[in-house]
Amino acid sequence: MAKIDPTALIADGAELADDVVVGPYATIGERTSIGAKTTIGPYCMIRGPAEIGGNCTFTGYASIGTPPQDHSYRGEDTRLVIGENNTIREFVTINRGTVKDRGVTSIGNNNLIMAYCHVAHDCVIGNHVVMGNLATLAGHVKIQDHAIIGGLSAIHQFTRIGAYAIIGGGSMVSLDIVPYARAAGDRARLFGVNSIGLKRNGFRPDQIKRVEKAYRTIFKQGLLLKDAIEALRQEITEEEIRALVEFLSTSTRGIAR
Numbered sequence: 134m135a136k137i138d139p140t141a142l143i144a145d146g147a148e149l150a151d152d153v154v155v156g157p158y159a160t161i162g163e164r165t166s167i168g169a170k171t172t173i174g175p176y177c178m179i180r181g182p183a184e185i186g187g188n189c190t191f192t193g194y195a196s197i198g199t200p201p202q203d204h205s206y207r208g209e210d211t212r213l214v215i216g217e218n219n220t221i222r223e224f225v226t227i228n229r230g231t232v233k234d235r236g237v238t239s240i241g242n243n244n245l246i247m248a249y250c251h252v253a254h255d256c257v258i259g260n261h262v263v264m265g266n267l268a269t270l271a272g273h274v275k276i277q278d279h280a281i282i283g284g285l286s287a288i289h290q291f292t293r294i295g296a297y298a299i300i301g302g303g304s305m306v307s308l309d310i311v312p313y314a315r316a317a318g319d320r321a322r323l324f325g326v327n328s329i330g331l332k333r334n335g336f337r338p339d340q341i342k343r344v345e346k347a348y349r350t351i352f353k354q355g356l357l358l359k360d361a362i363e364a365l366r367q368e369i370t371e372e373e374i375r376a377l378v379e380f381l382s383t384s385t386r387g388i389a390r
Contacts, residue, residue, distance in 0.1 A: 141173075150187065165198070168217065182210065182229070186217035186242070195225045201254030203231055203272065216242035216260075227252040234273055247284070265302060277312065277380075279334055295380050297334060299327045308389040311351070312377050313344045322389055323352065340373055347374050351381070352390060 135153040137143060143155065144163040154172040155161065161173065162180040168187030173179065175193045183198035191197065198213040200206060211230040214237055221227075225246050230237040234255035241260040246252070250264045253272040262276050265284030275293045276282070283302035288294065293309045300306060301317025310316045313331060315324045326345050336344075347369060351361045358381065365378050381388065 144181075147181070156193065162198070180229075183213040183215070185215045186219070188217055189215065189219045189221065191221045191225075192223050194223050195221055195227075197221070197225075197227050199226065199228055201228045201231050201272070203233075203254055205233065206231055206254075209236070211236045211238075211254075213238045215240045216244075218243045220245045222246065222248040222250075224249045225251070228254045230255045231272070241278075253290075259296070279330075281330070283317075289386075292386055293380070293384070296376065297327055297330055299330055306389070308387045309380070309384045310389050312380055313348070313373075314389075316389060320389075336373075340371070343369055343371055343374060344377070347377055358388065 135149040137155040138157045140157045141155045141159045143161045146163045147161045148166040150167060150169040152170045153167050156173060156175040158175055159173045159177045164181030165179055165183045167185045170187055171185060171189040173191050177191045177193060177195045180198040209232045211232065213227060213229045219240060228238060231254045238254055238256050240258045243260050244258060244262045246264045247266045249267045251269045253270055255273045256270050257275045259276060259278040261279045263281045265282060267285045268282045269287045271288060271290035273291045274288045277294060277296035279297045280294045281299040283300050283304060285302055286300050286304040289307040292306055295310055295312030297312055298310045298314045304317050304321040305319040306321040313326050315327045316322065317324060326348050328341050331341050347365055350364050362378055362381050365374055
């Protein structure tokens with residue numbers, strides 16, 4: 134049975150699974166479901182429609198599932214979906230989607246979103262992502278698995294951050310950051326391969342060497358992007374490079390150099 138503090142407000146129709154803990158003065162809105170063993174800390178506000186998976190921790194004072202900060206939003210029926218094993222720290226704000234996009238803001242599993250971060254409408258965050266304190270995502274941003282967003286960074290709307298990339302603290306990111314890269318600055322530019330991060334995530338030395346070779350092909354040989362993509366397709370067929378080629382081929386904002 135859920136453990137609910139007597140000062141918390143739970144709307145009729147909210148669905149709380151077994152072993153959910155709701156702290157003092159928290160508010161759970163209607164059309165909200167919360168998975169088993171999730172903890173909602175003091176003064177959190179969760180508004181629906183929202184689905185939150187099991188074993189998540191909302192430390193306190195977070196505003197989750199609130200309407201999008203978009204002038205065109207007119208109260209349409211959009212959603213927030215959060216997976217399992219996520220830690221959402223103090224004063225984090227996460228908005229629902231808009232009908233201009235998928236209508237859903239989605240966050241995967243095993244993510245750490247630190248204090249005062251903001252996730253805007255229609256963002257898609259993968260798995261094992263870390264957002265440092267005060268990192269901010271504008272609308273329609275996509276963060277792939279295992280990316281790290283440094284504190285005080287801001288990501289422009291419709292920008293993508295590739296898998297295993299790391300963004301230095303205080304960066305302003307306005308173009309796509311390719312997978313496996315290190316990036317920083319205003320506007321953010323690349324500083325090589327995130328080789329330490331790849332090693333920590335179990336990449337073998339031969340895989341890291343292939344990524345470094347691909348990086349040189351894209352950025353160091355003076356090739357047009359389309360020619361660099363074709364060269365990678367012909368030379369390297371391993372999975373980690375196929376993912377890089379897919380990312381490059383589907384960029385609409387352009388790639389940070």
